[in-house]
Amino acid sequence: MKTLYLAIKYLAILVWSCFVVFPFLWALTTSFKTANGVTGGATWIPWLQYEPSMHGWKTLFGGAGGTDITGPYLNSIIVTGSASLISIVLGTLAAYGLSRFTFKAGFVRNGDITFFFISQRIMPPIVLAIPFFLLLRQLGLLDTLAGLVLVYIALLLPIAVWVMVDFFNNVPRQLDEMAWLDGCTPMTTFYRVILPNSVPGLIVAGMFCLIFGWNDFFFAFTLTFTNTQLLPVAIVALNSSVTPWWSLSASALISVAPLILLAFVVERFLSRGGLAGAVR
Amino acid sequence: MYRQKHLFLLPGLLVLVAIIIFPLLFTIRVSFSSWDVFQPGLDWIGGENYGRLLEDARYWGALGRLLVMAVGTVLIQYVLGFALALLVWGDLRARRFFRVLFLVPMMTTPVVMSVIWRTVFHESIGPLNGILQAVGLHGLPWLSEPTLAFISVMMVEIWQWTPFMFLLLLAGLVSLPREPYLAAKIDGAGPIRTFFAVTFPAMAGISIAAILIRLIEASKIMESVYVMTSGGPGTATETSSYYIYIRGLRDFQLGYASSLSVTYLVIMIISLTIIAKVLVRFFVKDRT
Amino acid sequence: MSALTLQNLNLTVDDEIWLDDISLHLEPGGLYTLLGRTGAGKTSLIRAIAGLEDLNGGRIWHGDTCWNGLAPWRRPVAMVYQQFINYPHLSVLDNVAFPLRRAGVGAEEARERARGMIDKVGLSPMAGRRPGELSGGQQQRVAIARALTKDAPVLLLDEPLVNLDYKLREQLREDLVELLAGRRSTIVIYASTEPSEALQMSSRLLLMEEGRVVQEGLPRAVFDAPASIGAARIVNDPPINILSMTLDSDAAEVESLGYFPLDALFGRERLADIGEAGLAPGQYYIGLRASDLQLAPEGRPAEVTLTEVSGSETITHLDMAGCHLVLHERAVVNHRVGSQIHVRPRLSTVFIFDRNGALAHVAHPARGMD
Numbered sequence: 001m002k003t004l005y006l007a008i009k010y011l012a013i014l015v016w017s018c019f020v021v022f023p024f025l026w027a028l029t030t031s032f033k034t035a036n037g038v039t040g041g042a043t044w045i046p047w048l049q050y051e052p053s054m055h056g057w058k059t060l061f062g063g064a065g066g067t068d069i070t071g072p073y074l075n076s077i078i079v080t081g082s083a084s085l086i087s088i089v090l091g092t093l094a095a096y097g098l099s100r101f102t103f104k105a106g107f108v109r110n111g112d113i114t115f116f117f118i119s120q121r122i123m124p125p126i127v128l129a130i131p132f133f134l135l136l137r138q139l140g141l142l143d144t145l146a147g148l149v150l151v152y153i154a155l156l157l158p159i160a161v162w163v164m165v166d167f168f169n170n171v172p173r174q175l176d177e178m179a180w181l182d183g184c185t186p187m188t189t190f191y192r193v194i195l196p197n198s199v200p201g202l203i204v205a206g207m208f209c210l211i212f213g214w215n216d217f218f219f220a221f222t223l224t225f226t227n228t229q230l231l232p233v234a235i236v237a238l239n240s241s242v243t244p245w246w247s248l249s250a251s252a253l254i255s256v257a258p259l260i261l262l263a264f265v266v267e268r269f270l271s272r273g274g275l276a277g278a279v280r
Numbered sequence: 281m282y283r284q285k286h287l288f289l290l291p292g293l294l295v296l297v298a299i300i301i302f303p304l305l306f307t308i309r310v311s312f313s314s315w316d317v318f319q320p321g322l323d324w325i326g327g328e329n330y331g332r333l334l335e336d337a338r339y340w341g342a343l344g345r346l347l348v349m350a351v352g353t354v355l356i357q358y359v360l361g362f363a364l365a366l367l368v369w370g371d372l373r374a375r376r377f378f379r380v381l382f383l384v385p386m387m388t389t390p391v392v393m394s395v396i397w398r399t400v401f402h403e404s405i406g407p408l409n410g411i412l413q414a415v416g417l418h419g420l421p422w423l424s425e426p427t428l429a430f431i432s433v434m435m436v437e438i439w440q441w442t443p444f445m446f447l448l449l450l451a452g453l454v455s456l457p458r459e460p461y462l463a464a465k466i467d468g469a470g471p472i473r474t475f476f477a478v479t480f481p482a483m484a485g486i487s488i489a490a491i492l493i494r495l496i497e498a499s500k501i502m503e504s505v506y507v508m509t510s511g512g513p514g515t516a517t518e519t520s521s522y523y524i525y526i527r528g529l530r531d532f533q534l535g536y537a538s539s540l541s542v543t544y545l546v547i548m549i550i551s552l553t554i555i556a557k558v559l560v561r562f563f564v565k566d567r568t
Numbered sequence: 569m570s571a572l573t574l575q576n577l578n579l580t581v582d583d584e585i586w587l588d589d590i591s592l593h594l595e596p597g598g599l600y601t602l603l604g605r606t607g608a609g610k611t612s613l614i615r616a617i618a619g620l621e622d623l624n625g626g627r628i629w630h631g632d633t634c635w636n637g638l639a640p641w642r643r644p645v646a647m648v649y650q651q652f653i654n655y656p657h658l659s660v661l662d663n664v665a666f667p668l669r670r671a672g673v674g675a676e677e678a679r680e681r682a683r684g685m686i687d688k689v690g691l692s693p694m695a696g697r698r699p700g701e702l703s704g705g706q707q708q709r710v711a712i713a714r715a716l717t718k719d720a721p722v723l724l725l726d727e728p729l730v731n732l733d734y735k736l737r738e739q740l741r742e743d744l745v746e747l748l749a750g751r752r753s754t755i756v757i758y759a760s761t762e763p764s765e766a767l768q769m770s771s772r773l774l775l776m777e778e779g780r781v782v783q784e785g786l787p788r789a790v791f792d793a794p795a796s797i798g799a800a801r802i803v804n805d806p807p808i809n810i811l812s813m814t815l816d817s818d819a820a821e822v823e824s825l826g827y828f829p830l831d832a833l834f835g836r837e838r839l840a841d842i843g844e845a846g847l848a849p850g851q852y853y854i855g856l857r858a859s860d861l862q863l864a865p866e867g868r869p870a871e872v873t874l875t876e877v878s879g880s881e882t883i884t885h886l887d888m889a890g891c892h893l894v895l896h897e898r899a900v901v902n903h904r905v906g907s908q909i910h911v912r913p914r915l916s917t918v919f920i921f922d923r924n925g926a927l928a929h930v931a932h933p934a935r936g937m938d
Binding site for chain 1: 292300379392395399451496520548
Binding site: 172175177178180181184185188193196197 | 619620647655718
């Protein structure tokens with residue numbers, strides 16, 4: 001009975017693993033194909049079923065007839081990094097305030113303010129795209145990195161607040177009180193005592209910010225054109241032209257690579273139980 | 281008592297409000313105008329747009345489809361995510377490897393993966409049909425048949441976001457106290473009993489949070505639809521977001537699209553509040 | 569060197585009164601113990617002094633400075649919590665040096681002074697470790713060291729030993745007495761639920777009940793003359809036996825225990841009449857310590873309802889004709905629940921409370937009489 005149970009367990013894991021890996025594998029093999037390898041029908045195994053070539057990969061870096069992907073790549077790093085950083089700083093500060101102090105403005109209380117932050121995520125990008133478009137145009141920030149960073153802050157700040165409020169609520173207040181009695185003002189308490197003990201939460205918040213920031217398509221799509229391009233937009237642009245599946249696949253693989261590294265970090269962290277304090 | 285407290289909340293709150301408030305107010309204002317390609321500008325037509333949307337079958341159809349898709353995918357993601365978390369929780373060979381693997385899809389760029397999935401679902405030269413044909417079955421019109429298209433989009437969403445549930449639930453499992461499990465073992469409870477009596481109730485809090493957050497995100501399903509089906513065939517995979525996109529950024533009927541957006545927002549906030557309450561009821565049953 | 573004066577402190581939370589019109593005057597050099605049951609208001613009072621609770625009324629004065637509205641980080645107060653609170657991310661050394669650094673002391677000097685204090689609490693080998701690596705008792709020593717390093721004029725300790733096991737508690741209590749000795753400029757306020765601890769450590773005892781200070785005085789004096797039945801209950805552990813008593817001019821009838829001639833109660837005072845003790849015939853309550861009962865074959869029968877062995881002593885709860893009595897023996901005895909034993913009083917100190925529960929007289933029977 002035990003072995004049957006074990007067999008089913010491994011089978012289930014295997015099945016899901018195949019499901020997970022499937023598109024990557026396909027993209028990998030396709031990225032080494034040429035036109036023949038693609039149009040003849042679905043093929044999987046290099047050398048046996050098709051002739052592999054580096055054509056797809058070469059066109060990514062400014063090769064003949066392709067797009068240079070390093071520009072958008074860099075832009076994505078800059079925009080996602082800056083927006084995440086600012087969001088985490090502002091969001092953690094706000095979350096600490098919401099966790100430790102009582103705010104009252106009329107009938108609006110802490111819980112409502114936290115809800116306000118989180119509810120910003122409900123808006124579909126569409127709803128905000130046009131107003132943002134007009135706003136950025138007014139500010140002269142269309143098609144700029146700064147404009148995008150501004151917009152991304154609005155998207156990522158709620159995430160930082162959501163994660164950190166929960167985390168701070170699980171840090172005992174007595175730690176704050178002890179810091180107060182040792183002569184720390186609330187700001188000093190936050191900076192010297194609470195923050196150093198909040199690394200798990202910050203990692204989770206940072207992770208989510210990076211993921212949602214790096215992977216955004218819609219705002220980058222609507223708010224940038226030629227001067228600034230982010231990675232997802234650049235890749236999808238490849239999609240709409242003559243279908244070069246090979247460079248498409250190659251670019252897709254490159255774009256997801258950084259975050260896959262992140263997956264390793266997260267798992268390591270998760271196993272050490274670090275996530276537990278961050279996510280109730 | 282502590283005046284410094286405002287220093288914490290205000291920077292973030294003000295920045296957010298500053299960035300969001302204009303778009304929000306603007307959208308509301310535009311919804312009362314007839315701004316479109318032919319008549320750009322803010323006039324006032326009162327609630328005409330709202331009247332129009334009440335009769336707009338396509339809009340409500342999109343909402344209905346969104347409901348099915350969002351709730352469906354989130355539920356499936358929850359069940360699968362929980363199952364996966366349970367599978368890699370205890371003793372397992374290469375446990376860490378599988379944990380990393382299962383996390384990966386969430387880390388990928390949805391648009392980019394949708395592009396790849398589009399090639400996967402391709403009817404003539406895509407690998408999915410290739411495999412089906414290899415085992416002697418017929419290839420299916422994944423993206424050109426309404427129901428199949430719907431399912432295809434759901435599959436992509438499930439592939440992409442199950443790891444999110446998986447991550448949160450696994451984090452929860454890893455931090456569960458051991459004592460109740462020892463007690464259950466002493467009482468002779470089997471694995472199924474133990475799950476329903478110990479594990480599931482203990483995960484109530486995380487489950488609720490995870491489902492709610494996923495629902496909020498899932499309701500914005502857009503990129504997979506945009507890339508794979510463009511809402512089609514017909515309107516089979518057209519969700520609210522996509523419909524608003526069509527009216528707003530393609531037909532450029534900003535006034536009408538704004539009213540669609542405002543209505544959508546209100547419906548979402550109300551629905552999510554109700555769903556939150558229902559979830560709490562469901563997960564936190566009276567334990568006597 | 570300033571005294572701490574509390575004037576009419578009031579604290580109400582959610583319609584519950586936590587502090588009820590408390591007024592105290594505390595002098596430097598004193599070790600004041602707040603003794604009372606859980607919920608009596610000890611913690612609330614301590615937190616109010618620390619500035620961690622907003623009072624609904626009253627003022628706190630330190631010398632000429634009014635502390636009302638003064639934030640905790642500006643008050644010259646140090647505190648040790650019940651739960652072992654230390655900074656998890658700092659080493660023991662940096663933990664203890666923390667308040668000094670906040671006060672502007674240079675890093676080197678702060679570390680030096682911290683090292684000295686760590687040595688005094690016996691944790692020198694652990695100076696480089698993190699609190700998370702230490703045992704409960706060691707963590708609390710770190711907390712105590714940090715509080716002492718701050719050298720604040722007001723030192724608050726909220727049941728610091730309650731989360732430690734018995735042996736550790738005794739050890740640490742002794743160490744604390746040593747550490748606190750000679751601090752003439754500090755006002756030490758120590759909250760506890762254990763009378764023995766209070767008697768051992770304090771220079772003045774403050775009994776608290778339901779948010780009020782019900783008695784104040786030298787520990788021995790309070791112990792020997794509790795002002796009320798409530799005070800008697802707080803200050804006696806094991807619990808004191810309170811029985812109703814009818815006093816006549818020449819005899820006393822005590823519930824369950826029976827008839828006592830007058831000189832059995834007042835022997836040492838050689839009273840001819842209860843009027844000489846300021847008492848009139850009538851209904852009273854008598855308080856007998858649990859150690860004032862003893863097993864005796866000629867005593868009255870009682871049924872054992874509960875036996876607790878604590879260290880090398882036994883506390884037995886009895887039911888004597890419907891009356892709940894507590895017996896304290898300095899030996900390890902095992903009375904079976906439900907069995908019958910015979911007890912009689914062996915009076916040494918008798919507290920007589922009037923009908924309202926206030927102390928009317930403390931009687932000392934002659935030795936060996938019953």
